[in-house]
Amino acid sequence: MPVGTNAAVRGLTPAELRSVGAQCVLGNTYHLWLRPGPDLIERAGGLHGFMGWDGPILTDSGGFQVLSLRSRCVVNEAGATFRSHFDGTEWLLTPEVSMEVQAKLGSDIAMALDVCPPYGCGPRELDEATQRTLRWGERSLAAPHAIGQAVFGISQGGTDLELRAVAATALSSLPFDGYGIGGLSVGERRDETWPALAASIANLPKDRPRYLMGVGTPEDLIEGISRGVDLFDCVLPTRLGRTGTVFSSDGELDLRQSRFRSLNGPIDSECDCRACTRFSLGYLHHLFRASEELAMRLASLHNVRFLVRLVANAREAICDGECESSSARASDRTSRLALVEQA
Amino acid sequence: MPVGTNAAVRGLTPAELRSVGAQCVLGNTYHLWLRPGPDLIERAGGLHGFMGWDGPILTDSGGFQVLSLRSRCVVNEAGATFRSHFDGTEWLLTPEVSMEVQAKLGSDIAMALDVCPPYGCGPRELDEATQRTLRWGERSLAAPHAIGQAVFGISQGGTDLELRAVAATALSSLPFDGYGIGGLSVGERRDETWPALAASIANLPKDRPRYLMGVGTPEDLIEGISRGVDLFDCVLPTRLGRTGTVFSSDGELDLRQSRFRSLNGPIDSECDCRACTRFSLGYLHHLFRASEELAMRLASLHNVRFLVRLVANAREAICDGECESSSARASDRTSRLALVEQA
Numbered sequence: 153m154p155v156g157t158n159a160a161v162r163g164l165t166p167a168e169l170r171s172v173g174a175q176c177v178l179g180n181t182y183h184l185w186l187r188p189g190p191d192l193i194e195r196a197g198g199l200h201g202f203m204g205w206d207g208p209i210l211t212d213s214g215g216f217q218v219l220s221l222r223s224r225c226v227v228n229e230a231g232a233t234f235r236s237h238f239d240g241t242e243w244l245l246t247p248e249v250s251m252e253v254q255a256k257l258g259s260d261i262a263m264a265l266d267v268c269p270p271y272g273c274g275p276r277e278l279d280e281a282t283q284r285t286l287r288w289g290e291r292s293l294a295a296p297h298a299i300g301q302a303v304f305g306i307s308q309g310g311t312d313l314e315l316r317a318v319a320a321t322a323l324s325s326l327p328f329d330g331y332g333i334g335g336l337s338v339g340e341r342r343d344e345t346w347p348a349l350a351a352s353i354a355n356l357p358k359d360r361p362r363y364l365m366g367v368g369t370p371e372d373l374i375e376g377i378s379r380g381v382d383l384f385d386c387v388l389p390t391r392l393g394r395t396g397t398v399f400s401s402d403g404e405l406d407l408r409q410s411r412f413r414s415l416n417g418p419i420d421s422e423c424d425c426r427a428c429t430r431f432s433l434g435y436l437h438h439l440f441r442a443s444e445e446l447a448m449r450l451a452s453l454h455n456v457r458f459l460v461r462l463v464a465n466a467r468e469a470i471c472d473g474e475c476e477s478s479s480a481r482a483s484d485r486t487s488r489l490a491l492v493e494q495a
Numbered sequence: 496m497p498v499g500t501n502a503a504v505r506g507l508t509p510a511e512l513r514s515v516g517a518q519c520v521l522g523n524t525y526h527l528w529l530r531p532g533p534d535l536i537e538r539a540g541g542l543h544g545f546m547g548w549d550g551p552i553l554t555d556s557g558g559f560q561v562l563s564l565r566s567r568c569v570v571n572e573a574g575a576t577f578r579s580h581f582d583g584t585e586w587l588l589t590p591e592v593s594m595e596v597q598a599k600l601g602s603d604i605a606m607a608l609d610v611c612p613p614y615g616c617g618p619r620e621l622d623e624a625t626q627r628t629l630r631w632g633e634r635s636l637a638a639p640h641a642i643g644q645a646v647f648g649i650s651q652g653g654t655d656l657e658l659r660a661v662a663a664t665a666l667s668s669l670p671f672d673g674y675g676i677g678g679l680s681v682g683e684r685r686d687e688t689w690p691a692l693a694a695s696i697a698n699l700p701k702d703r704p705r706y707l708m709g710v711g712t713p714e715d716l717i718e719g720i721s722r723g724v725d726l727f728d729c730v731l732p733t734r735l736g737r738t739g740t741v742f743s744s745d746g747e748l749d750l751r752q753s754r755f756r757s758l759n760g761p762i763d764s765e766c767d768c769r770a771c772t773r774f775s776l777g778y779l780h781h782l783f784r785a786s787e788e789l790a791m792r793l794a795s796l797h798n799v800r801f802l803v804r805l806v807a808n809a810r811e812a813i814c815d816g817e818c819e820s821s822s823a824r825a826s827d828r829t830s831r832l833a834l835v836e837q838a
Contacts, residue, residue, distance in 0.1 A: 158781070158782070158785040158787050159778070159781065159782075160782055160785075160787045160789045160790075162787065162788055162789070163787075163788040163789055163792070164789065165769070165773075165789065165792075165793075166773075167769075167773075183785075187781070187784065187785065188756065188777070188781045188784075192756070192757060192777065195757070195759075196759060196775065196777060196778070202775075202777075202778055202781075203778065204773050204774055204778070394788075413531065413535070414535060414538070416538075416539060426508070426510075430508075430509075430510075430547050431547055432539065432545075434531070434535065434539060434545075435502070435539070435545055435546065435547070438501070438502065438530070438531045438545075439501070439502075439503055441530065441531075442501035442503075442526075442530065444501050444503045444505065444506075445505055445506040445737075445788060445791065445792070446503045446505070446506055446507065446508065447503075448788065449506070449508075449788070449792070450508075
């Protein structure tokens with residue numbers, strides 16, 4: 153899911169997102185709550201009408217952004233009290249408020265409010281955050297939400313495998329439509345990430361979508377899919393694209409490097425995006441050197457397309473050889489996906 | 496002609512330019528000469544191949560930009576010696592060099608090198624610049640150019656009507672494919688602009704296109720067309736668009752103003768561009784407040800479309816009622832265009 157923080161995936165139109173096969177877009181509740189506000193968006197036909205995207209939309213709870221304000225935010229059992237980064241006014245985000253805002257935004261999937269423990273925090277803070285996330289999950293589920301709106305819970309647990317398992321098991325007893333796995337890719341080493349992910353997934357319902365939040369790179373996507381993840385979101389394709397870095401089958405390329413100056417070929421000859429079918433590496437290099445806005449658009453478009461193709465290939469590999477029972481899928485996936493990774 | 500200084504109209508793809516009916520794009524020789532260089536562009540299939548635009552391209556001579564460097568530029572009869580704004584290296588722009596660079600860029604229309612006298616300069620400087628422009632015009636015409644490439648001369652004369660007439664008459668004796676009118680919209684009052692334009696046009700060949708350089712606003716376009724101008728270029732639609740200002744039948748609108756916050760209608764209900772058919776004023780206002788790149792794209796696209804529609808309507812009005820003899824067209828146009836202006 154490309155990230156459309158302010159009701160727009162940076163630099164790209166809904167038609168372009170559709171053209172590269174993006175299926176679902178993420179909107180950030182914190183940003184949209186503060187500006188332009190959920191009432192205005194509701195009157196404009198919800199986020200779909202406001203931003204002109206008729207595909208599925210997932211909204212986060214706002215919790216991650218609010219807690220990132222650190223010194224400007226105080227959390228207790230009721231919720232998180234924080235000062236807006238726009239004007240310093242004080243706001244209170246609770247599970248109920250988050251669900252109310254998300255209902256007005258009219259997303260297809262709303263996320264329960266959670267507490268994402270910072271990487272490296274002590275065991276007590278980790279445990280408290282993980283337990284509070286479960287209680288806030290219950291409150292989120294009990295709060296009114298929009299008709300037809302799915303609600304996903306979130307399991308935390310840091311890199312503590314036992315806590316991951318306990319939290320996922322407890323969350324599974326709540327009738328969410330899907331399950332987010334939070335608190336990964338927040339600074340931990342990758343050899344901590346994947347065991348933690350596996351510990352969560354092993355204890356989540358087999359018949360519901362699993363969403364690995366805020367991840368990631370092409371490599372991370374493959375690792376996640378091989379462990380049973382169904383959904384990802386990340387700002388990476390557009391954030392990297394704006395700075396001139398593009399995904400390719402040869403890894404990341406920094407288009408500003410002078411080695412691309414005279415190259416007439418595309419970023420990736422396998423890619424069917426507009427950047428690859430219409431423009432040369434040399435031209436894109438030139439545009440980045442000249443700080444032309446068009447460069448950022450084209451690189452972002454390519455990066456989104458690259459990830460969409462990656463997961464489409466993974467999906468095909470899974471369906472092709474398997475259509476396996478849910479319980480078996482995690483292990484079987486790994487071998488199937490080795491093929492994707494090579495391609 | 497939308498301006499594509501660095502081989503890109505800021506923020507827009509060639510496909511988008513085509514979709515809004517842009518016919519011809521301008522490239523800046525000064526910028527492209529210094530970066531990425533004419534040899535590289537030539538190897539990439541000329542400017543058309545490099546930027547992926549298969550419609551007509553006009554390149555300027557580079558003179559206007561070089562002379563704008565002021566203290567970093569010394570002009571004598573040979574040409575203009577200047578220091579690059581990139582790295583301080585010294586370069587010499589002569590009529591012959593300009594034509595050579597433009598030949599490599601492979602534009603459809605190349606402009607002769609001229610000296611644009613600054614507004615408010617003394618009569619001696621004005622006369623010298625105007626006469627030197629004529630001599631450089633001759634040299635430009637004599638220099639080799641690309642096969643099939645049209646060459647336009649430029650007439651100067653500041654706001655001195657007599658000098659305008661003399662310069663245009665002298666330029667007319669040279670077999671250019673078209674004629675630029677330079678040195679207007681450079682700071683003079685509009686009641687000085689239009690008599691000066693008329694003095695040039697009255698003395699240019701009736702059967703060749705006339706190009707009013709660096710102009711302008713919707714109002715300026717109508718004024719120019721009514722006096723017999725066929726071609727314009729201006730950065731205004733994209734420059735204004737990037738800052739949130741859009742053309743409309745109600746004049747310019749600053750989309751950042753809070754009065755647009757809750758409006759669900761389009762910029763201009765008559766307009767068929769993607770910004771107007773897909774997005775609301777309230778959404779565009781929000782995008783500009785959030786500094787989203789998409790806002791700049793959409794506003795730029797709309798502004799280009801607005802000017803293309805304006806001149807298309809003017810063209811229709813001329814053809815409809817007139818298809819008049821060239822000599823009569825300037826006066827007849829004025830009344831016909833009143834209709835366009837009202838619309």
